[in-house]
Every structure is written in structure tokens, then in C-alpha cells.
Amino acid sequence: MSDAVIRTDRLTRRFGDFVAVRDVSFDVPRGGIFGLLGPNGAGKSTLIRMLCGVLRPTSGGGSVLGVDISRDPEGVKRRIGYMSQKFSLYADLSVLENLRFYGGIYGLDAERQQSREQAVISLTGLAAYNDRLAGKLSGGWKQRLALACALIHEPEALFLDEPTAGIDPVARRDLWDLLFELSHRGVTMLVTTHYMDEAERCTHVGYIHQSRLIACGRPAELKSAQDVTPPGTRRFELRCAAPADALARARALPGICDATLFGDTLHLLVEDSLSESALIAAVAPADPSATMRPIGASLEDVFVLLSRRRNAERAA
């Protein structure tokens, strides 16, 4: 992809003997939302920090909006917005003062500051809180203010490190609506998250496991990949009266490759050789209410499968 706005090429970062990010390569096209997932400590924040120009890569490289992150980190900083994991605005400054501060940092002149202030306030709906101290805002509004500050200089690329951690579901959905709005306007984003449902909404997702990017692509591509639901297997959802007991039985049954509890249902990866009726009989015996329906793989299935495979390879 020649129009990639964010691009990394075998990007690697070591801290002494520890490799925090190893050989990570991916591209995000203009307007794309790249969701980066992975457990804590897998290297997500290190990767973002390198792309934002505050951490030098040990080897490999990357560019944002065509600016090389190793050669011109300050050039990158001028053109991106960054919203960190932690609330990192000044709690003792008001909403407007925070916006003016960041506008000043990016060197906006008075006229442009005025128009950008209006733009980000109306985008984030902060108008009612203009004079409230940032520290007195609720979690969701703090995140909106952080986003507004990150957007004050109208960046074309935005990096968001767990923007929805710890906020309520309504605020979370509102924030994602904002991100889609930005994406439509051509802003390219990289978002880290722990939520699978957020990952499903990204245009591209990557999964980092032990500092390597082990999955990367569009969610649909990843889920339909052949090795996620290998030939000769199918995925089912089983609804039954005692799912926990059913899980124990399913795990002991030959012909079942994977079984996971999902609320009051069971998600199963089953070999074709095992018929549906035989399966119900074995897993939920004497349960007339038990029903099964075929389902597709979820992103979680993909990440679980790839992580297990990686762990098995390392153990071998």
C-alpha cells in the first residue's frame, strides 16, 4: 500500500536484554482505524511511543504521514495527535484553558485557535463544560476533552492508547462514534484496546503476543482465515441447561477441538466426523432444551488460537 499513513517495517525496540517490540510490520491506509490488541506488557504502548517519536527504535523503522520516526521524531510530533492511557490533562485548568494551552503549544494563531476551539468543542459536545475544571469532569467527559486537546491542531493521524479504559458503556460508544466521524474525515487512527467488541469495529486489527505481531488484517479476513476454522471442522453454539457441566464433558470428548463457555452457552469447534445429534447426546444428555446452531469464528477465537499456537511453538 503506497498510500499508507502509518507504516512500520520490522520495527524493534529493546530495553537491555528485554525485547519489548520485535519485528513488527504493518500499514494503515488513510482513514483507517487500526486496532491494536494484546495483553498488558505485550508491547502495545512501546509501539505507540515509537510511532509518536518519543522512543527511538532499536532497529527497523517506521513512518507516519511520510515522516520517518527515527530521522525526524519532532517532525512526526507536529503532525499527530496523541491520547494516552492515563488522563493526562491539567486537572486544575478549565476545559477551555486546556484547549488553549495545547493550541499554544502547537503554535496556533489567535484566529485559528478560535476556529479550532469551536470545531473540537462542537465535535466532542463539550460546550456546556467550557469553564469547568478538567479534574471535575466525569470519566467519559475527561476522555472527550483529551480527544479534543489531541485534535486541536487538526492532525491527520491520531494515536489513542486505551482511550476507553475505565469509562462507562455509553461514554465508550459515544467515543467510538466520534472516532468513526474522524475516520470519515480522513483521519487515520491507531487505537489500543482490550475490548474485543471494539476490535470488531476497527478497519484493521493487529494482535501483539509476547512483543510480536502475530495477527494482522481486516477483522473479516482474520476470522475467515483457513487456519482459524481448519477444513473438516465447524463452529457451533450450544445452548443447554447446565453449560458448565456440558463444558467438562465436551472437553473430554474426542472430535471436539475447542470448547469455551460464553455466558450461558458453549462455543465449540467440532470435527465434521462428529454429528450434531451425537454431540448433543454426549455433551448435554437428557436435556430436551439443548439446541445447537452453527456460528462463525469471533476475533477472540482468532487471537486465542494464534496465541496457543505460538505458545506451543515456543514450548516445542
Add this chain to the structure above:
Amino acid sequence: MTGFRAILTKECAHIRRDPGTIFFALVVPALEMMIFGYAIRVSIENIPTVIFDLDGRQESRRLVDSLVAARTFRVVERVHSAGEFRHALAAGRAKAGILIPADYSERLLRREQADIQVLIDGSDSQIATTAQNAAALIVQQLAMQRGRRFGESLQLAPARDPAGRSAMPIEARIRLLHNPDLISAFFFVPGLVVIILQLVLLFLTSFSIVKERENGTLEQLFVTPVSRAGLIFGKLVPYAVLSVGEILIVLTLMTAVFGVPIRGSLPLLAGLSLVFIVTALGLGLFISTLARTQLQSMQLSFLVMLPSVLLSGFVFPRSEMPLPIYLLSFGLPVTYFLEILRGIILRGAELRDLLPHVAGLAICCVVILSLALTRFRKQLD
């Protein structure tokens, strides 16, 4: 200097909204000045003393009176047994004990040498030294008086003064310069100005930066195009201004309350104070590059403050220090500024008199600033 104005404005807003900063920068120094200025006394007086007078007649009372008259000793207890005498010293109620033997008056009358016993608690060496010298001097003077009177009665004198009275053969005429009344405030209060100034600057600057590191706002700033210079100066200038206000308050208190006159040039004092302020700001910045948390920055600040108080010559004369410590004291900016301030304030010293100290301060300033600036980067590694 990209972002300088934005950072400066923001920092001023922080200071305006946090009464603690103003309090710490302007009120605490004034309070410290008052408390320590009064508390620190070099001349030791009123050493609690226990008297065990076995004689109890006129001569022994005269001895006790002369001891008390010099104000070095203050009688807190009179005891009547050896046990009580020892116990008063052991319990710490008295730091000195005077034992006058029963035959004190008789021996004097018989022209035999009388002796008294002086016991001193040596655990506080400063008090002990003072008590020792004072006791020896007072007893010696009393003995000399008796000797002179005896000589006069025989029409003999070791020497005579211009009026023809009997006198000692040699007399030292001592004149005290710069602080004729030996007021301890003259020596200590200018030093206190230096110590308080460094304390406030160190804490305010390192705290203000480390607080941003802790809150994550520093990382947020690193991701913006703010320049290093804009960030550093924007953050430090308000504290430099505050510290100018602080030194003015403290110097005013010094002259108005403690009566220490400033004999030298005010512009010189102001100019060199600025050099010291910049040095202390650099030191605060340096600490903030080492500390991850406010607690760490406090510990590091104390690590700097302690030698600044103890080894700079503020309390103990540097000339008395063992060589390695003496050499170490050259690394402290306070050492030089202390000499400069005492020189200008007490002796009316001029720039050329202070050149070695000014050079030392300038070197400290350059070294500390370059260390701090190289360490402070807009990078996280």
C-alpha cells in the same frame, strides 16, 4: 522557544490555583527565618549548673556569685550529698557541677592553695567546651584578684597601669571587626538566607516537573512539538520570579527583625543572587531528571540539602573539616554563595574581593546546568 508562552501561562495558572506553592515559596521562608533566626544562638549561656557547697561561707558564696554573674552558668539546683550531686549530672538536669570542699575558706585564709572541682557533661561538645573555658577563666580571674590584693598589701605589684594601679604585666587589647557585639544573628542569618533559598528552589522546581511526570502530562508534552528550551524555561521562569520575591522578603526580615545591616552593594548582591538562583533551578531540574516520583525527588532534594547545611560552612567552619570533606564542600554551590553573601552583607566586600567565590559559583552553575540540560530530553528512554 516553541511553546514557551503556553507553558509559562499554564505554569502561572498552576501557581495561582495552588495556594500551597505560594505558601511554600513566600510564607514558609519567612516563618523559617523567624524561627531559626531566633533559635540558632552560637554564644552559649545559662548552662544548667548544680552546686554542692560543703563550705557554705562567704568565700564560697563569692565564688558561686562570680560564676553566675558571667551568665554562662545558671544554678538550677543546690545539693547536700555526693550522691545527689552525681545524680543531678547523670539525669541531665545539670550540664555542669561545682563542688566546693569544706575547707575552701580555711585554706584561703591560711594562704594554702584551695581547689574546687568542676564536673562537666561532655556529651554536647559545644556546651562542654564553653563551660570548661568559662569555669577556668572565672576561677583564674578570682585567683588573680586575690593575688593582686595580696601584692598591694605588701606594696608589690607585677606591673602598673598608667594610673599607677597594680596590673598584670601584659594585656591583650582585642577589637572585634564587622560584628563588634558578637551578635550570632550576624553570622547565621545571612547563611540562613542562602539555605532557605536553595531549599525552596530545589523543592519547587523538582516537584513541579516530577508532578507532571507522575500525572502523565509530561509524556503528553513530549508528544507535542514544544521545544526543550520552551518547556524548561516556561516551567522554570515562574519559580525564578517567585524566588526573587522570596529572597527580598527574607533579606527584609534579616535587616528589619534581626538588625543585620547590608554593608556592601545591593546591585552586586542582586546580580550574584540571580546566578545562585539559576544554579539552584538547574539543580532542581537535574533532580527531576533522576526522580520518577515526588517522593524520590524529595529524597534526592534532602540528599543535596543535608551537605549544603552541614558542610558548606553554614554551621561548622570549613577550615576545621578533614581534607576529603573539605574538598567535597567545594562541590556545593551553597559554599560559594554563603561566602559571597556574608562578604557583601557583613564586610561590605566588593566584586574583586569575592572573585574566587564568584568563579566557583559560576563553575557550579555551568556544570549543573549543562548536566541538567543534557539529561532532560523529550524522549522517554
